[in-house]
Amino acid sequence: MKNNLSKILNIFIAVIAVIGAILFIRIFMTGEDDVQALSSSVGSIVGFSTILLYFAIGATVILSLIGLFRNPDNLKKTLLGVAVLGVVLVFAYFLADSNAVLDAQGKVLEGGDAGTSINQWVGTGIWYSVCLGLVASLFFVYDLVKGLIKS
Incomplete structure (x- = not known):
């Protein structure tokens, strides 16, 4: 069970890293002259980071509460x-x-x-x-x- 969970978490982390890398590369591929495209590129990585932040906060709070109620x-x-x-x-x-x-x-x-x-x-x-x-x-x-x- 622990081994399967570890594999799933590793795959999940790899997917997040690939998405983040793609969004980061997209910023560098956007020309400096095209302000709207640059704003869109930066906005997408900021939105992705915000979603990850909310997910991390939620997971932390939920797991902390589970740990507290177990003990x-x-x-x-x-x-x-x-x-x-x-x-x-x-x-x-x-x-x-x-x-x-x-x-x-x-x-x-x-x-x-x-x-x-x-x-x-x-x-x-x-x-x-x-x-x-x-x-x-x-x-x-x-x-x-x-x-x-x-x-």
Whole structure:
């Protein structure tokens, strides 16, 4: 069964590679002067890449969910981790502000008006990164100290 699956996957990968190569060669065969043909060639490889991206995302999500539901202990750990990330996100949201975004001269940038939700979420993203970086740094130092004590 595993051997057959491996053969099928290899054939599938080869077909994808051949299609990608054909689309890539088609771009180089198109003259630089023919803008419409070049746009069509590039558009076809971009569309193909987009389909592959969606397929990869879908396969990843489906296989991850199957793996989680097969092992309930991992499901509990994953849900706990997602809950902790949610708490950190809420904490970061309350740390962020929605003040106006100013340029170097002190003028309000276009779309950077005070009180907009975009300003709030950008600030949340920044604070979220800072909070996760702090947590990661603490775990790094903890692991380093733990390693020094064992030695």
